[in-house]
Amino acid sequence: MERKVTLFIQCIIDGIYPEVGFAAVRIFEKLGINVECPSGQTCCGQPAFNSGYRKEARRAAEHFISIFSDAETIVCPSGSCVNMVRNHYPELFRDDAKMLERAKDIGSRTFELTEYLVDVLKVEDLGARYEGRITYHDSCHLIRGIGVIEQPRKLIRKIRGAELIEMKDSDRCCGFGGAFSVKYPEISAAILEDKIGNIITSGAETVTGCDMGCLMNIQGLLSRKRLPVRALHIAQLLGGQWK
């Protein structure tokens, strides 16, 4: 039977970092798994939900559910999106029994990338190669929302040529928080400064993570400070797509 996954691409990856999406595709190609990607997908609705606009988030969620309703296995290279689908969609459809059922169902079929690779496919070694020291940032929704902590680390440790260095407070927020970064920029930047400080102190030349929102945030300050550290999504390290 042909192995297949349906790719749910995060809006940030879709619009700003498409190379991360192709890296994720490459990972599955390496594993001999077919990738489908419904081209009607847009956004899981998290930005609206986090800002309190639930009716509006619901419309996005309805679109998501209709797009992915036939997908057996949905994989997404974003912890916060998976958290939204799994943990918040049921809340959005609380008063609609039918949609609630569909929401719960789709949540049970949606996986974060590293979660899927390690826990479902039981794969840790993807034959990837990356020279250098890598430090890993634990994204908030990934660790506290869906409980994915060890899986990315297992994958990084198997990358040939790479050394995983844990930074101080890797599980502390990077200050992104979606709209928060734009509405309370001073607080966001202050929290981010600490994160950058910890990244630099770790001595790693590359920082990675499973959420492009966080990495975009981190990359923003690394760039502004002209620091030589690269920010790459774990898919890029595993799929060989960082050039």
Add this chain to the structure above:
Amino acid sequence: MNDNGQEAFIGNIRKALGSGGKRAGPDLYCRQTDGKLPILIDGILSRPHSERLGLLEKMTDAAKPVNINVIPVKTPAEAGDGIIKLACEKNPEWGDAKIVVLWNHPLIRETGVEKSLSGLGLGVVFSDHDAGNNGRERFIKESADAFIGVTSADYCVAETATLVLKAASGRERSVSLLPSIHVAVIKLEQIVADFKELYALLDRDLKENPEALDGCMTFITGPSKTADIEATMVHGAHGPRELYIYVLTGA
């Protein structure tokens, strides 16, 4: 009809909880009936001596980081000697007079410390029975003038070296609070392993005598301390600065 606002207040709460009239709350305050509690209590009460000594060791380990001195002694007289030594060596924090305030407790009397202190010319005060209005102010002043306060305790929790003191006539709160040095004399058998055991015994005390906990009960874990200035730990805030626990282990 002044119910001090109770009816309206409770009525508001009931409204908020969505209950119309008075709620029965049938499952409140029920004692556990699964038999676990009596077994736990039995275990505590019939604990072999060797295990009790193990708890003492645990207590001593727990005492160190919180600045408690745990001194095992074989007899009450030895505890008494220790207290005398403290009284001679230590200097009062406030004023010059060396006064010791003591609980009126059988264990304290057994130490013979009262006679020895008097013999040395040191002031001795016992918790006062005559607690009329002036008696209260007088006793507090006497406790405040004392530099050592000697009490016993009801229990001691080994896990954290916590003393449990139930206030009673002759076992006043000021004695463990106002003097700069607090000394407690307890028996080995009074040490329980952890808070689970403590609360099991307190539950039992309550069951046997519903008025058992009517007065004030205090848990004391170490001398007073604070870290309010630049998070630097300082021992000796408002309560005693030093705490000594004599544990009678028997011959």
Add this chain to the structure above:
Amino acid sequence: MTNLTAEKYREEAIRGINDPVLQKALADLQMRLGRGAEEAYRNLPEGPGLRRKAHEIRMKAVLNLDSLLERLSEKIRSRGGHVFFAKDAHEAVKYCLDTAKRNNVRLAVKGKSMLSEEIGLNDAFAAAGIEVAETDLGEYIIQLAGERPSHIIAPAIHKTRNEIGLLFSEKLGIPFTTDPGTLTKAARKALREKFLSAQMGITGCNIACAETGHITVVSNEGNIRMSSTLPKVHVALMGMERITERLSDHDILFRLLSRGAAAQKMAGYVSYIGGPRPADQADGPDEFHLVIIDNGRAKILADEEFREMLCCIRCGACLNMCPVYGKIGGHAYGYAYSGPVGAVVTPLLKGINRAKDLCLGETLCGACRDACPVDIDLPRMLLLLRSKLADGDLKWDVRRENPAEKIMYGMWSGIVSRRWTYDVMLGLSRKVLKPFAGKDGMISSLPLFMKGWTGSRDMKPLAKESFISQWRKRENKKGNDER
């Protein structure tokens, strides 16, 4: 009543961020207490899952609050204590003042109590010419300095030893020193005199016990023991939700409270107080008054989605892990309660629109939920508060905070409901942002509402072609190749 200054959130936050003393103090505090509590939970014999059990215990009490309070009150009265039920801050303060006046109180000593801050007790007593001496060292320091507390457990965390040294030499007349031990001794001496001469002691209440009819007070300094034992009159202030059903509940609750609040296995002093001193005891107060306060809590109780907030035991553990609090400090929250607990409680008590920045000004990282010893889902309630600000709410008297934004998200929801509109939006955005990209490919200055981002960091511009667009092309090509 203590004035709410939550409107100054942004301004105070920036002030806090730019205060190097505060920054260092908060970083140290969070490392010691926040991480310390984390480890302490891990080392519990029952494991960190004990927090869920504690939650259930608290929730049961909340759901039976009427019965528990009735029992508590009955038992305390049976021992000669007085129990007053105060509907709001005004009633509570009036009762305390009346009690003080009746007893000719000129000086009251006070243990740390956030509730007393909430109801504005100190100011009311001062206005009546009664001195209230704060006795918790941190509160004592800020009282001398005329400031407000910046942390629930460590109120003077923002002050250096140098500042305190200057303060003490000025106000207490002692030679200038920065040694914490010496400074503490000076406070010890000054406050001992007050403990021994005050006519009234005022404390809060940590967790009362309905079964036995006691309140409990917790401290490390011994100041609360002093305040509740020495003066003739003891007044205890209690938030109506601060009660548990059974004595044995305290085993779990105190172990968790101590770990959450200060990474301790057990706090220094815990006192169970059930009334005035029995006639045959020589110390303890002659009069005991318990003031049980509503002040907006019944409204929280009535809302099933916010009811959980009443499980809070005000330990401060959430402050010790919050990355936002760790940068902005307590004053930004503008009320008695700071940190994540303040972000939920203050809007519910004082007005959601008024405290809107408290609802919106977090990253929702969830660290607070993990830190809470009674497992309260604070992020869930913050999200709920945000939805009320977005859509308005009749019950909570919330008006739509940002109507323009609502319209924008309305449009957005239409745009994301079909791919072609989304593609159009992406195309437009690409065009609009194109002139902003710098030589290195990064945008260093964004227009309009996005400029907050680029104030401090760069932004990667939109890709020339979206992933989906490239994917479509790829799939089409594959399809063509296959034919």
